[in-house]
Structure formats: C-alpha cells, structure tokens
Amino acid sequence: MNPVLAVGPALPFHAPNVEYSDLLPMLIVLGVAVVGVLVEAFMGRRYRFEVQLVLAVAGLLAAFVSVVSLAGTNKVLVGGAVAIDGPALFLQGTILLLATLGVLSSAERSLDTGGVFTSAGSAIPGSEHERLLTATGVVQTEVFPLMMFAIGGMLLFPASNDLLTMFVALEVLSLPLYLLCGLARRRRLLSQEASMKYFLLGAFSSAFFLYGVALLYGYAGTVRLSGIATAVSSNASSESLLLMGTALVAVGLLFKIGAVPFHSWTPDVYQGAPTPITGFMAACTKVAAFGALLRVFYVGVGGMAWDWQPMMWAVAILTMVIGSVVAITQTDVKRMLAYSSIAHAGFVLTGLVATGAVAKSGEILGVSSVLFYLVAYGFTTIGAFALVTVVRDAGGEATHLSQWAGLAQRSPLVAWTFTLFLAAFAGIPLTSGFTGKFAVFSAAIAGDATPLVVVGVVMSAVAAFFYFRVVVLMFFSAPALDGPTVAVPSALTTVTIAMGALVTVVLGVWPSQVLDLAGQASIFVR
C-alpha cells in the first residue's frame, strides 16, 4: 500500500457550529459540576454540604426538564460528533432520574456519623489523622462534583455519534467513578482495593476500545459512525481491520456493561464500593453503556450484523449462564446483587441481538425492548442497593446473607420491600422485571433468536432460585441474637427506596406508557 498524502498546507479551517440549546442537558450537568468545584474551593466548610446537595439535585432536575423539552428532536450536532435522537434522549432522561436518586442516597448522613464517605480520601485508614477528622465531623462533599462529572459523561456516552467522542465520554464517566469507589467510610481497605481493581481493569479495557477505534479509523478513514456504516456497505477496504476493530470496540463496551468474559471486576467493585455508589454505578453506568453499545452496533456496524451476531450470541449466553449460576453460591448480599446484575446484562443482550425485529409501526423492537428493560432494571437496582444500606450492625452495613436471617421479624416493611425488588429481579409478573423480560424475549423471538430465549428462560428460573432463597431466609429463619438492626434513614434514602419500589410496581402493573415511549424513541438518527 503506497502512502497517500493529500493534505495540503493551506487546508481551510471550518469551526463547527455548536447548537447549544440541543446540548443543554449535558451543559447543565457539567456546568453544575464545575460550579461544585468552585464551591469546594471558596465556600466555608459549614455550608458546603447543603449547597452542594441542592446544586446537584436542582441541576439534575433542570437537565431532566430540558431533556423532556427536547423530546422529538432528531438531529446530528457539533459537526457530527453528537446525535440527539430518540434513544439518546430516552436514555438521558433515564440516567438523570436514576442519578437523582443516586445523589440522594449518597447524601445520606443519618445512618453513619459523617455520612457514607470518608472525611478525607487521603487519610490512612485507622490513623490518628482519620480519627481527628471523624471527631471534628468533617463531611466529604467533593463526591457531589465527582458524581456530576460522571453523570455528564454518562449523558454524552449514548449520544456520541463518533467513536472519539464516545471514548472521551467513556473516560469522563469512568475516572470519577474510580475515585468514588475508594471513598467508603467503613471498610476502607476493601473500598480502596475495589477502586484500584476497577481503575486498572477499566484503563486496560479502554485501551482495547481505543485500539479498536484506531483499526476502524484505518478501515473507514473516519471515526464517525455513519462514515463507518457507509464504508461497511460499500465494502471499502480490508475486512480484517473491520472485524478486529469491531471486536476490540466491543470488548471495551462489554466491559462497561459487565458482560462475561469481561465481568470479573463487577463483583469485587460492587462489593467494595460505598453502597449508594454501587447502586448509582450499577444503574446509571449500565444504562449509558448499553446506549453506546446499541448505537455502535445498530448505526455503525449494523450493516455487518451477520458477522457480529454470533459473537453477541455467545456473549449473551455466557453472561446469562455464569451470572445466574455463580450467584447461587454467593454469601454476601452486595456480591449476589452484582452477579445478578451480570445476569441482567445477559438478558438485555438477548434484546440487542434482535436486529431484524421491526414492528408494523416501524418500531425497532431490539432497541425499544432494551430501552424499557434498562428503565425497569435501573430503578429496581438503585432501590435494592439503597435498601441494603439500612440493614446495619456495629461494624456498618450487615451484608453477609446469614445476618439477614429473620429480618422480617425485625422489620416487616424492609423485608417486604426487598422481596418486591427480588421478585422484580426474578421477573415475577406484576413487577417491572417481568414486563422487561417479556419485552426483550419477545423481541429476540421476532428477531429469530429463539435459542437465546430458551437459555434466558431457563436461567431466569435458576436466578429465581437464589432470589427466593433470600426471601425464605428473611421470612422463615429465626433471627440471630446479635443480628443486625434496621436503622431508620432520613428522607433521602427513604425517597430513593420508595421511588425504586414505586417504579417497580408501576412498570409491572401499568407499563403501557413507558413501553409506548420506548417504542417511539427506538429509531436512531443516521
């Protein structure tokens, strides 16, 4: 291949036209994050917590309002770097609502003196310095700007229309999360270990993503998804670059959703991270990453679905089987929920492979079912993790399953609410989990992926076994004498759990509104 140098010295520079009004949700969230940094720098310690909390929640709700007002937008912005279309707006709205709950439960201070987070991330666990900080009641408030930056990245991730923007969004959402994972007040060693593991593996996987982007750029001459789609359909150059590039990009994205074989970080990080952050991560990161995955595989390389579908089939089957089977042996609630989130990633993937499923109304079933599932799963997850924070003993949260024995006798309300969440995870009718599973499985059948559905149904049954083992434990075992107590949280955590439970029930009993919305939002702009 001969070098071609078509770049002359006097190439004119065209500044891209930035449509600020259409980017408003992201600009609000990132702007609030920057203001949050300024508050950290200039405001007295005494007022910071309240100011940061109000800023963050107000910013998220304002961003949600602007997402709603953008509904129906269908265009490509900023010189083709960002696409604001149905799936992007639907997922942005979902992320903003989930993130609001995540911020609320992270701000909880009444369960633990000083809150969920350590007073200073730099203080050595068990040191005099740390004791002093705790004694003076220093509250960690830097988590709010960090969360806002992560949320800004999450909003951009499913909306990015070229792979460079997607890479930048991936890093903007990941880097703050690495830090947030290491800031737990209790069990700092576990938390720091989780942070390091997440960081090293996350950086490793994003390097794979980037090399994949490089190969796709070598193939198509552009990183724009529509340009790659054109190159795929015209069969422009070396197919090996395309296949390797697609595979490596898929590695980076599948890592973020925690699909097998790129799942090994999930249980460790979910267990070690502060529980409200785990809930935030499990819900919002997964929503954002599935959005990016959908866009790459439907818009970018949708033309070669025959080539990537076998790979996705294998990943989906492995993810469902390993997530469900390994969860059976878990003895820690957070770790069990982590494996269940892996299994759920597999269920969502069954919807994603159904590229050919198009309803009469023009609705792309593969996309709409995934969108719906993500809403259902996100609210249940964030509620379940928030609920884990209220079951406590002297050492902090009591996460070992044996400590949950007989919980129904100590607090029937907590036990019943957790049962509701577990029923939704298991996919019992009249909960959102059932509607979501029904949507992805019927999309998969319409897309000729019936074997996947068979595996999915069998694995749902396996998963139901370990969810109901917990239910049996809570209701029919005698509580240990030195068992945990159920602490009464402030309104922040209560609202999170209540909203999680409410959406779980509403989407199970009366899902048609959200299903319709997901159906209308299922078409990507190209």
Next chain:
Amino acid sequence: MNPMNYVYLSSFLFAIGAAGVLLRRNAIVVFMCVELMLNACNLAFVTFARMQGNLDGQVIAFFVMVVAAAEVVVGLSIIVVIFRTRRSASVDGANLLKY
C-alpha cells in the same frame, strides 16, 4: 517505507503493553503498561491518518494524550493511597475481595 509497518509496530507495542498488564505485579508498572497501550493506539492513529490522507487521526492523537494525562492523575492518586495504606503497591497484596 511502507506505512503499514508502523501499524505492525503499534500492534507489537500494544501486545507488549497488554502482556505487561497481565504479568507485572507492581501497580505502577501495570499502569505504565496501560499507558504504553494508549501510545500504541496513538501510533496507529497517526499512521492511519497518513495512509488515509486526512488529519482526523492526528487530531485524535492529541485527544488521547489529554485523556491519558487525566488518567494518570486519577490513577496515581489511587495507587498512592493504596501504597500509603498497605506500604506496598503490589496488585497481589490487595486480595481481600474474593469469592
């Protein structure tokens, strides 16, 4: 010289970096290997930019450098905190989370 050779070189560098991440035990060295992988990506981007005859790849390389710099800030802070706690930056030392 055939520019494709630079792509092969970049894939070698990438493989060396990936092998380093999997084999080395010191968190700082592991992290340096990740940086090597990112730089291998940069070499591939610049080479493809020349082969494709447009500037996109060269611009992307700048973006990657900025992202890599941000990653260093976050990564080193995490590793330093781990080191201060455990007096060691070995990735084998941190093994409380399992099963």
